[in-house]
Amino acid sequence: MKLLQEKIQAEGIVLSDQVLKVDSFLNHQIDPQLMLAIGKEFVSRFAQDQITKVLTIESSGIAPAIMTAMLLNVPLLFARKQKSLTLQNNVYVEQVHSFTKQVTNEITVSKKFLEEGDKVLIIDDFLAHGEAAFGLAKIVRQAGAEVAGIGIVIEKSFQNGRAKLDDAGFRVESLARIKSLTDGQVRFVEDSAVLTAEGNGSHA
Numbered sequence: 001m002k003l004l005q006e007k008i009q010a011e012g013i014v015l016s017d018q019v020l021k022v023d024s025f026l027n028h029q030i031d032p033q034l035m036l037a038i039g040k041e042f043v044s045r046f047a048q049d050q051i052t053k054v055l056t057i058e059s060s061g062i063a064p065a066i067m068t069a070m071l072l073n074v075p076l077l078f079a080r081k082q083k084s085l086t087l088q089n090n091v092y093v094e095q096v097h098s099f100t101k102q103v104t105n106e107i108t109v110s111k112k113f114l115e116e117g118d119k120v121l122i123i124d125d126f127l128a129h130g131e132a133a134f135g136l137a138k139i140v141r142q143a144g145a146e147v148a149g150i151g152i153v154i155e156k157s158f159q160n161g162r163a164k165l166d167d168a169g170f171r172v173e174s175l176a177r178i179k180s181l182t183d184g185q186v187r188f189v190e191d192s193a194v195l196t197a198e199g200n201g202s203h204a
């Protein structure tokens, strides 16, 4: 998605060869117009799939997911990482380990909101090792529902999450696919566009 790649080029900060900071539009401050465009793009890719629910994980998945759900006219459901005071029993639970943050979260979704027959579109902001996506997919399957596909805003293609999801047979649609973050530069899979650490985009 060209608009997203341009935003990453303009505002993304390469923190290391593993981590890209995008807190000006996705992970802290949020750009609503960009989120709407992202929602439209996901809808165009999954329009034929009779989605009944969008599922994400708090917190940064919620912004792109709500736009997608709104345009599909279906509910958005988000998995919680913190135990809710009011949500204690009757929940689906999965362990999600974050390699990036070196923590394991127990994610929960109320059984009330996912049911057999649901066709679920999973949305997340980043795909790194695939742990969050797999955890969400397992919850969908616990409910006897179907994963129609997985929509990712930024995929770090040099990490193993995409390959693992492909191998498991999931349909994955990523709007920006990053080939590498070496030398302070973002290189995309499709077009080898390059971003310098200072953010003044150039092309390789």
Ligand code: G4P
Pocket: 018, 019, 020, 021, 022, 027, 057, 058, 059, 060, 061, 097, 098, 099, 100, 101, 125, 126, 127, 128, 129, 130, 131, 132, 133, 156, 161
């Ligand atoms: P995985 O789910 O694909 O295995 O990813 P991983 O465990 O490595 O990542 C865990 C958290 O770190 C996720 O956020 C993910 O979005 C974020 N993350 C991974 N790589 C990057 C990166 O290069 N840049 C940024 N900005 N974030 C990255 P989270 O813990 O769920 O946080 P949040 O959704 O509450 O913001």
